[in-house]
Amino acid sequence: MAVIGIDAGASKTAGLLLEGESILERRRFPTDASSTAGVERGLTETCATLLEIASSKGLKVEAVGLGIAGFIDHARGVVIDAPNQPLRNYPVRDILEARFGLPVRVENDANAWALAEALLGAGKGLRFLVHLTLGTGIGGGVVLDGRVYRGALGTASEPGHMIIMENGPLCNCGARGCLEALVSGVAIHRRVEELAKEGKMAPVTEEFLADPASFGADDVCRHADAGDALARSILEDAGGHLGTGIASLVNLLNPDAVTLSGGLLASFHHMEESMRRSFEASAIAVNREHVRILKSTLGEDGGALGAALLATNPDNP
Secondary structure, eight states, X not given: OEEXXXXXXXXXXXXXXXXXXXXXXXXXXXXXXXXXXXXXXHHHHHHHHHHHHHHHTTOOXXXXXXXXXXXXXXXXXXXXXXXXXTEEEEOHHHHHHHHHOSOEEEEEHHXXXXXXXXXXXXXXXXXXXXXXXXXXXXXXXXXXXXXXXXXXXXXXXXXXXXXXXXXXXXXXXXXXXXXXXXXXXXXXXXXXXXXHHTTOOSHHHHHHHHOGGGOOHHHHHHXXXXXXXXXXXXXHHHXXXXXXXXXXXXXXHOOSEEEEESGGGGGHHHHXXXXXXXXXXXXXXXXXXXXXXXXXXXXXXXXXXXXXXXXXXXXXX
């Protein structure tokens, strides 16, 4: 059975052609997030390109899976709200089904990645898994007994907005002390900005002050790699908060594994020790001794692969 999986991100739209467990083709296009029409154009271009490739290989595509960051009405295939894209109450399933004449399944991108990790990635063969995407923001998905958990409205599994510090830093969601406000790429950038304003001078803050707009979490990692003690402390602090968040999830859900993906994994070697210390201090012993914390094995394919796997399995509610 051949299916298409698409991961529609804020900056790129990634698609793949899947047959069984084999990825036959990958395509990536920049996302035009300036308008709804631009996003839709990227989705249809990705899908059409992969359909042409499938046809050239003599394959019939049976379904399309789509993962989008945001709040998804899975049953209706509607994007309720996508914070990083101009999609509000957007009936993407109906639009793509009318365009291509194929069944389309729509899912939150982190939920899709969680399923891919549980079926084919670092958590393969495990029944209970939590996945965290560590990037500009913090996303996540939960697989319980082999099924994606969505909650009553389909908006469950938002670990980035779990409060881990009462009256902590303001998050983009409007709350204070969210995991995302303490660990994400945005949080790390804000921390550098705060330290620079406080006059804490080091190579990392000096570079930030020279060009704040182009400075990112990867630059903090570069300075930490070069021996900048302030940069290292910023990443170590983020790692400690991450460990607290993971401990809370493990205490609540008792998973077999917590898997991690996203751009911040490039900085993980500066975060891991403090993460594990915090986790060990906060997790219930019986759960702590059982769970494994694992880095994703899926590279950049996780979101699109998970979307494709959902398309192959209409019984996964």
